[in-house]
Amino acid sequence: MKYFIHTYGCQMNIHDSEKIAGVLESLGYTATSARDSADIVVFNTCCIRETAEQKIYGHIGELKKIKRNKPDMIVVVCGCMSQQDGALDKIKESYPFVDIILGTSNLNMLRDAVVAAQQKKRLYNVDFINYCEEDFYQARTSFPNAWVNINYGCNNFCTYCIVPYVRGRERSRPLKNILNEVKSLLEEGYKEITLLGQNVNSYGHDLQNGETFALLLNEIGQLNYKFRLRFMTSHPKDLSKEVIDVVAKYPNICNNIHLPVQSGSTEILRRMNRRYTRENYLDLIKMIRAKIPDAGITTDIMVGFPGETEQDFLDTLDLVRQAKYSSAFCFIYSRRKGTPAYSMENQITYAVKRDRITRLLACQNEVTKEISQTMIGQRYEVLVEGPNTHYVNTMCGRTESGRLVNFKCDESMIGQFVTVEIELAKSATLWGKIILGD
Numbered sequence: 459m460k461y462f463i464h465t466y467g468c469q470m471n472i473h474d475s476e477k478i479a480g481v482l483e484s485l486g487y488t489a490t491s492a493r494d495s496a497d498i499v500v501f502n503t504c505c506i507r508e509t510a511e512q513k514i515y516g517h518i519g520e521l522k523k524i525k526r527n528k529p530d531m532i533v534v535v536c537g538c539m540s541q542q543d544g545a546l547d548k549i550k551e552s553y554p555f556v557d558i559i560l561g562t563s564n565l566n567m568l569r570d571a572v573v574a575a576q577q578k579k580r581l582y583n584v585d586f587i588n589y590c591e592e593d594f595y596q597a598r599t600s601f602p603n604a605w606v607n608i609n610y611g612c613n614n615f616c617t618y619c620i621v622p623y624v625r626g627r628e629r630s631r632p633l634k635n636i637l638n639e640v641k642s643l644l645e646e647g648y649k650e651i652t653l654l655g656q657n658v659n660s661y662g663h664d665l666q667n668g669e670t671f672a673l674l675l676n677e678i679g680q681l682n683y684k685f686r687l688r689f690m691t692s693h694p695k696d697l698s699k700e701v702i703d704v705v706a707k708y709p710n711i712c713n714n715i716h717l718p719v720q721s722g723s724t725e726i727l728r729r730m731n732r733r734y735t736r737e738n739y740l741d742l743i744k745m746i747r748a749k750i751p752d753a754g755i756t757t758d759i760m761v762g763f764p765g766e767t768e769q770d771f772l773d774t775l776d777l778v779r780q781a782k783y784s785s786a787f788c789f790i791y792s793r794r795k796g797t798p799a800y801s802m803e804n805q806i807t808y809a810v811k812r813d814r815i816t817r818l819l820a821c822q823n824e825v826t827k828e829i830s831q832t833m834i835g836q837r838y839e840v841l842v843e844g845p846n847t848h849y850v851n852t853m854c855g856r857t858e859s860g861r862l863v864n865f866k867c868d869e870s871m872i873g874q875f876v877t878v879e880i881e882l883a884k885s886a887t888l889w890g891k892i893i894l895g896d
């Protein structure tokens with residue numbers, strides 16, 4: 459019996475798919491890359507943008523004919539899209555061949571649902587049931603990295619974002635469970651652990667037992683293995699001095715901080731409900747640079763939020779130059795039904811958004827190029843992560859600060875730490891050679 463999982467969206471979903479794969483493998487299914495001949499097809503969905511959602515509905519629709527000829531095929535829809543208001547009814551009505559519909563926090567029902575579907579019984583349930591991470595065997599696919607959830611959901615309600623509505627309020631896992639999971643992953647040979655949460659910095663707020671993100675990092679930082687620890691995503695309003703201190707203190711916690719700014723204009727940040735100002739944010743950057751001088755800071759930036767003036771946008775460009783991000787995920791604001799920003803006045807035209815994103819990308823490219831030039835001739839420790847499929851015998855990996863480097867070596871080196879001398883910088887990507895015997 460074969461399974462195929464379509465994963466859409468962010469790292470959180472990629473990791474959820476590892477849990478889904480674990481459930482299916484425990485039921486005797488094995489992975490296949492041939493969707494249409496699979497016995498079970500799972501759509502692990504995302505709804506962050508409406509265009510993405512339409513695409514997913516299109517992909518689900520493609521199975522209608524296939525299922526007609528293969529009636530035993532089990533079709534599952536889960537993840538953020540099915541958790542939205544009205545989605546359950548829409549899927550049931552428009553895609554009646556779907557056997558199982560689950561939400562974001564009841565994946566623990568998947569096993570029973572699949573067993574029931576094998577007997578032609580359907581299960582549709584998007585209730586919020588906080589499953590326990592420990593209930594899952596996870597079929598991990600990202601060696602040498604392992605994703606570890608530390609908290610779920612979000613309490614922030616940024617006005618453009620659907621996540622709090624589909625992932626629910628913030629829930630943190632107990633610190634000792636996370637620590638145990640990290641220890642056993644390191645025992646298994648994983649070399650990089652990435653802690654995941656919608657807002658890792660508010661880890662523990664709901665536990666009210668003194669467990670905080672800084673404490674968690676401190677505990678993991680002390681583990682006596684050769685490994686790297688990364689985390690995402692940090693909300694600037696909750697990034698504390700204590701967290702920055704712990705990152706600075708432990709060599710195995712990467713000096714790479716992803717700190718989404720979204721806009722460089724205090725007025726736009728207010729309208730986004732981000733709860734920090736341009737000045738607060740720049741102060742944070744200063745503090746990080748003072749305590750971790752070689753930090754690689756990355757960000758997310760949005761252009762064209764409702765009401766964004768040319769001056770607001772110029773403030774964003776100015777902030778990009780000041781913050782000196784090593785890279786930035788830049789994107790155009792797109793209206794998302796069900797969020798407050800959807801009905802805000804002064805929506806920005808597509809032409810203006812296009813113009814702004816082009817200028818923003820050019821600005822960030824300049825900054826990245828400048829940083830890259832300073833890296834040429836320097837040596838960095840890089841974890842060999844996997845092949846660069848565009849080139850023969852070429853692997854890629856990241857420096858501690860998060861910069862992607864390509865270099866020649868074979869696949870047997872995946873999971874090893876090597877020293878790489880940077881020879882060439884092509885904007886965001888670096889090329890180098892392994893220095894042996896260093």
Ligand code: SF4
Nearest residue numbers: 612614615616619621
């Ligand atoms: S912090 Fe804001 S952008 Fe991030 S998930 Fe929560 S609401 Fe969405």
